[in-house]
Amino acid sequence: MTASSPAEPNAPILLEARDVVKHFPIRTAQGRQQVRAVDGVSLKVRTGETLGLVGESGCGKSTFGRCLVKLIDPTSGSVLFDGEDITHMSRRELRSRRTGFQMIFQDPYASLNPRRRAAATVEEPMRTHGMGTDQEIRARAIHLLQTVGFDESYANRYPHEFSGGQRQRLGIARALALSPRLLIADEPVSALDVSIQAQVLNLLADLQEEQKLTYVFIAHDLAVVHHIADRIGVMYLGELVELGGSTEVYNNPRHPYTEALLSAIPVIDTDTEVRERIVLTGDLPNPIDKPSGCAFSPRCRYAQDICRVEKPLLQIQLDGREVACHFPVATGAK
Amino acid sequence: MWRFAGRRALAAVLVLFAISVMVFLIFFATPGADPAARIAGRNASQETLAQVRASFGFDKPMYMQYGLMMRHLFIDRDLTSFVNRGSQVIPQITQAIPVTLSLVIGAAVIWMVLGIIMGVAATAGRGTAVDPIIMVFGVIGVSLPVYWLGEVVNLITQSRLHDSWFAWVPPLGYAPLSDGVGTWALHLVLPWMTLAVLYAGIYARVLRSEMVGAMNEDYVRMARAKGIGEGRVLIRHALRTSLIVIVSLFGLDFGALIGGAALLTEVVFGLQGVGKLTYDSLQNFDLPVILGCVLYAAFFVVVANFIVDLAYAWLDPRVRHV
Amino acid sequence: MSEPLLEVRNLRVSFRTRTGTVTAVDGISFTVDPGEVVGLVGESGSGKSVSMLTVLRLIDNPNCVIEGEVLFKGNDLLTMSDADLRSIRGREIAMIFQDPMTALTPVYTAGWHISEQIRAHEKVSKKAANDRAIQLLTSVGIPNAESRVNSYPHEFSGGMRQRVVIAMALSCNPSLLIADEPTTALDVTIQAQILELLRDLQSEFGASIVLITHDMGVVSQMANRVMVMYGGRLVEAGSRLDVMREPAHPYTWGLMGSIPPTDGTRAVRLAAIPGAPISPSDSDRDRCLFAPRCTFATDSCRPQPGLIEHRPGHSDACIIPFSERAQRRTEALAPMRART
Ligand SMILES: Nc1ncnc2c1ncn2[C@@H]1O[C@H](COP(=O)(O)OP(=O)(O)OP(=O)(O)O)[C@@H](O)[C@H]1O
Ligand SMILES: Nc1ncnc2c1ncn2[C@@H]1O[C@H](COP(=O)(O)OP(=O)(O)OP(=O)(O)O)[C@@H](O)[C@H]1O
Ligand SMILES: [Mg+2]
Ligand SMILES: [Mg+2]
Numbered sequence: 001m002t003a004s005s006p007a008e009p010n011a012p013i014l015l016e017a018r019d020v021v022k023h024f025p026i027r028t029a030q031g032r033q034q035v036r037a038v039d040g041v042s043l044k045v046r047t048g049e050t051l052g053l054v055g056e057s058g059c060g061k062s063t064f065g066r067c068l069v070k071l072i073d074p075t076s077g078s079v080l081f082d083g084e085d086i087t088h089m090s091r092r093e094l095r096s097r098r099t100g101f102q103m104i105f106q107d108p109y110a111s112l113n114p115r116r117r118a119a120a121t122v123e124e125p126m127r128t129h130g131m132g133t134d135q136e137i138r139a140r141a142i143h144l145l146q147t148v149g150f151d152e153s154y155a156n157r158y159p160h161e162f163s164g165g166q167r168q169r170l171g172i173a174r175a176l177a178l179s180p181r182l183l184i185a186d187e188p189v190s191a192l193d194v195s196i197q198a199q200v201l202n203l204l205a206d207l208q209e210e211q212k213l214t215y216v217f218i219a220h221d222l223a224v225v226h227h228i229a230d231r232i233g234v235m236y237l238g239e240l241v242e243l244g245g246s247t248e249v250y251n252n253p254r255h256p257y258t259e260a261l262l263s264a265i266p267v268i269d270t271d272t273e274v275r276e277r278i279v280l281t282g283d284l285p286n287p288i289d290k291p292s293g294c295a296f297s298p299r300c301r302y303a304q305d306i307c308r309v310e311k312p313l314l315q316i317q318l319d320g321r322e323v324a325c326h327f328p329v330a331t332g333a334k
Numbered sequence: 335m336w337r338f339a340g341r342r343a344l345a346a347v348l349v350l351f352a353i354s355v356m357v358f359l360i361f362f363a364t365p366g367a368d369p370a371a372r373i374a375g376r377n378a379s380q381e382t383l384a385q386v387r388a389s390f391g392f393d394k395p396m397y398m399q400y401g402l403m404m405r406h407l408f409i410d411r412d413l414t415s416f417v418n419r420g421s422q423v424i425p426q427i428t429q430a431i432p433v434t435l436s437l438v439i440g441a442a443v444i445w446m447v448l449g450i451i452m453g454v455a456a457t458a459g460r461g462t463a464v465d466p467i468i469m470v471f472g473v474i475g476v477s478l479p480v481y482w483l484g485e486v487v488n489l490i491t492q493s494r495l496h497d498s499w500f501a502w503v504p505p506l507g508y509a510p511l512s513d514g515v516g517t518w519a520l521h522l523v524l525p526w527m528t529l530a531v532l533y534a535g536i537y538a539r540v541l542r543s544e545m546v547g548a549m550n551e552d553y554v555r556m557a558r559a560k561g562i563g564e565g566r567v568l569i570r571h572a573l574r575t576s577l578i579v580i581v582s583l584f585g586l587d588f589g590a591l592i593g594g595a596a597l598l599t600e601v602v603f604g605l606q607g608v609g610k611l612t613y614d615s616l617q618n619f620d621l622p623v624i625l626g627c628v629l630y631a632a633f634f635v636v637v638a639n640f641i642v643d644l645a646y647a648w649l650d651p652r653v654r655h656v
Numbered sequence: 657m658s659e660p661l662l663e664v665r666n667l668r669v670s671f672r673t674r675t676g677t678v679t680a681v682d683g684i685s686f687t688v689d690p691g692e693v694v695g696l697v698g699e700s701g702s703g704k705s706v707s708m709l710t711v712l713r714l715i716d717n718p719n720c721v722i723e724g725e726v727l728f729k730g731n732d733l734l735t736m737s738d739a740d741l742r743s744i745r746g747r748e749i750a751m752i753f754q755d756p757m758t759a760l761t762p763v764y765t766a767g768w769h770i771s772e773q774i775r776a777h778e779k780v781s782k783k784a785a786n787d788r789a790i791q792l793l794t795s796v797g798i799p800n801a802e803s804r805v806n807s808y809p810h811e812f813s814g815g816m817r818q819r820v821v822i823a824m825a826l827s828c829n830p831s832l833l834i835a836d837e838p839t840t841a842l843d844v845t846i847q848a849q850i851l852e853l854l855r856d857l858q859s860e861f862g863a864s865i866v867l868i869t870h871d872m873g874v875v876s877q878m879a880n881r882v883m884v885m886y887g888g889r890l891v892e893a894g895s896r897l898d899v900m901r902e903p904a905h906p907y908t909w910g911l912m913g914s915i916p917p918t919d920g921t922r923a924v925r926l927a928a929i930p931g932a933p934i935s936p937s938d939s940d941r942d943r944c945l946f947a948p949r950c951t952f953a954t955d956s957c958r959p960q961p962g963l964i965e966h967r968p969g970h971s972d973a974c975i976i977p978f979s980e981r982a983q984r985r986t987e988a989l990a991p992m993r994a995r996t
Binding site: 024035163246286 | 917928
């Protein structure tokens with residue numbers, strides 16, 4: 001069973017990332033070095049599909065998300081939206097495409113203008129893109145605020161007068177304002193309690209069904225990603241290490257990192273269920289000084305000599321899963 | 335940081351070059367009138383015109399003309415004014431520049447110090463009477479016209495009370511630093527104050543609104559939660575982040591003032607600065623002087639902005655890489 | 657029983673706004689014992705953050721009205737002098753804020769932030785403080801801490817910033833740590849590591865922790881006691897096992913029923929509590945605030961039911977007779993579970 005309507009397998013590809021790389025220069029005691037935040041990620045997202053992205057904190061998910069909507073320029077590689085290369089587009093060309101893709105930011109407060117009231121925050125993108133008269137815009141803003149659970153008494157409040165989860169919902173309302181076709185949602189529900197989280201996830205699913213929206217959904221809560229996504233991509237140190245159907249990845253991880261990640265999900269009632277938790281040891285992943293060979297090898301319990309020398313490529317396995325590992329975990333070995 | 339400074343310096347040089355080219359095009363290459371006639375001024379004789387043509391090479395190709403102009407300005411420094419019967423232009427400018435620099439830098443120090451103190455005090459006194467009182471002073475400062483304030487100051491210090499309270503005030507005009515720092519400062523202290531009042535008012539208001547915004551930020555709350563004193567929260571956190579805005583404002587104002595916007599103050603206090611010089615030359619259509627003033631002023635404006643850029647990068651780590 | 661470390665009595669926080677009074681916290685009372693971990697859960701906007709900010713008097717809003725008492729080791733924090741309060745802030749009570757992205761002053765490095773905190777309370781040299789900062793950053797799992805200590809906030813990812821804030825809070829070994837969603841921006845492996853660190857703080861230094869979180873898994877791994885908030889009030893409080901296994905209040909039932917399944921099955925739609933959250937500007941407050949969304953609501957939900965201890969250590973604010981709770985709970989949870 002799937003939550004949202006599964007994307008038709010032959011739906012057109014809406015978003016394609018081709019070998020996207022983003023390096024940040026930083027100064028360190030050893031002089032100038034590069035943070036290899038995103039290190040060659042390629043993937044395709046079909047119209048109407050939800051792609052979940054998970055991975056260690058700092059592995060480059062947000063940076064990749066920003067590259068996808070061209071909020072930052074990738075160091076190399078390109079992003080195709082609807083078949084058009086947006087990475088090398090001029091500002092003017094891009095502006096007309098902007099309404100097509102929106103981003104919900106991880107940092108709800110930092111992305112809100114502190115001097116703008118809630119309703120104005122939601123209206124602002126509609127105004128810049130001239131989407132109707134003042135009244136229409138206002139009405140739509142109020143409607144959007146209601147969809148994310150605010151009554152009208154919230155419309156005139158400033159961001160600092162909202163709670164953490166309320167700010168997050170405000171960010172969602174703003175992203176929806178332009179009726180985008182693609183939504184990059186960076187941790188959109190992390191600050192919400194489970195009940196409102198459920199409402200928001202249901203809302204996203206409804207919108208997807210009605211408007212054939214496409215989502216790239218970045219989150220740490222694996223149960224949430226499993227629920228909302230059709231496919232899950234797992235990132236580690238700026239690379240995609242596993243990509244496959246949501247249920248398959250969740251129930252049957254093939255990359256050792258995915259396996260460790262899933263085993264660390266806190267279980268609700270610790271006294272009734274004990275499952276083996278794989279504790280990751282070894283060097284902490286460092287995007288400045290990446291290990292040779294497989295990036296995960298220093299912490300991998302299955303690592304062998306070849307892993308430290310030769311970098312495994314993302315390869316399609318027999319079951320259709322894409323895994324970047326020399327020794328993928330066997331199917332059904334959970 | 336060094337790379338950043340290097341890149342900025344390079345950019346500054348390019349800007350200067352671009353300005354000089356533009357000025358050149360405006361003065362010499364606009365089609366229509368004969369540039370020689372414009373340079374020679376009104377009612378110039380035929381010999382003067384011929385002389386001008388030769389010295390600026392108006393029969394030569396454009397880039398040669400540009401080179402010649404630069405040469406007159408910066409290498410030979412022998413640009414002559416024809417309106418004023420052959421007086422040298424560059425010495426006039428190099429005399430005016432220290433006057434303006436003294437005036438503006440002194441005033442800038444005063445208004446920055448005053449503006450920051452007022453802004454911080456108003457922020458600290460939010461919710462008490464201190465804040466509105468300071469802000470009212472700010473508004474008064476902003477709304478007093480410089481020429482009027484200057485005239486009033488002059489009236490009081492030079493005539494009405496000159497024999498009693500203000501006996502120490504020297505006559506109007508400028509005394510160079512070589513006469514001693516004391517004399518120099520004494521001559522400038524009233525012009526400084528007059529010019530600074532306006533800007534101190536503006537800066538205090540801008541800073542207050544920035545800082546009050548910053549006081550609502552999470553990082554200020556975090557700083558308080560650490561148990562550090564309110565003064566430190568105010569200065570090291572709220573003021574430090576708000577300074578970024580002040581500095582960019584400063585870059586604009588400072589550059590404009592050096593470039594001649596201090597004219598009114600210069601006129602009122604009888605200071606022969608760049609503003610006054612430009613103004614006089616405009617009145618006489620004294621093109622060579624205008625030319626010199628524009629380029630020298632541009633030079634200082636660009637240098638001031640370069641320094642502000644560095645200060646900006648030092649204040650805000652986020653701009654260092656971009 | 658030893659004297660509680662923190663005792664909050666009838667705390668009420670409201671804001672005057674353009675559109676009327678907003679009651680963010682509506683009379684809550686609770687205690688935190690030494691060495692105890694209290695989990696605080698509840699609806700988004702139910703006043704969790706505001707109530708904890710009030711404990712440290714961190715709400716700096718002239719339109720905010722605070723009533724009640726907050727006793728820390730017997731002294732009322734709300735009436736204490738600023739100087740006394742300062743020596744408690746950061747050293748005795750440390751706080752981790754909810755939004756890690758904005759909790760760091762953008763113009764200073766991670767090391768500067770941590771050193772500032774250490775040097776505010778201890779006389780140590782800059783060098784020593786910096787060394788401790790590096791050590792702390794390593795312990796919260798920042799790779800390459802020696803060079804990352806000089807990075808600015810914008811150069812860190814969301815989770816890394818959160819860890820910097822956590823390192824800062826732990827730097828003076830506080831006796832009470834208020835952690836407002838400390839792990840939301842972290843992936844589960846780092847989350848496990850941070851939770852381990854918090855447990856160390858508790859076991860080695862006997863610190864108490866108030867842990868605000870939305871993640872029931874985290875609550876059940878960490879908390880000794882759980883408190884549930886709705887609409888600015890405590891609606892249920894009890895030991896972790898009591899609340900997780902036999903939740904007593906209908907709101908808690910709804911909350912439990914909304915948790916996305918972790919067992920590998922996939923719901924068509926997630927169950928959610930129907931209706932919209934109560935608005936804190938709602939002035940009709942002398943009633944159970946959950947009643948408009950509650951399937952079991954009756955006329956007796958008005959006036960406001962008090963928090964009653966039905967069995968030792970487990971209290972809730974609901975009028976349903978305690979004997980009927982188990983049955984009602986099954987009724988409430990059945991349709992929610994059925995959808996999976
Ligand atoms: N402007 C920057 N300058 C230098 N390094 C940066 C910059 N922005 C991000 N990084 C680094 O890039 C890496 C990836 O960051 P990113 O924000 O994409 O991580 P993330 O996967 O979103 O993590 P999280 O889940 O914690 O939000 C991190 O190591 C971070 O420190
Ligand atoms: N300065 C303010 N002015 C007006 N209302 C405010 C202000 N600060 C908070 N509120 C309101 O008080 C209520 C409680 O906010 P609080 O931040 O405590 O919620 P929370 O329980 O922490 O929620 P979340 O889980 O979403 O962070 C919210 O409804 C919020 O809108
Ligand atoms: Mg991120
Ligand atoms: Mg909160």
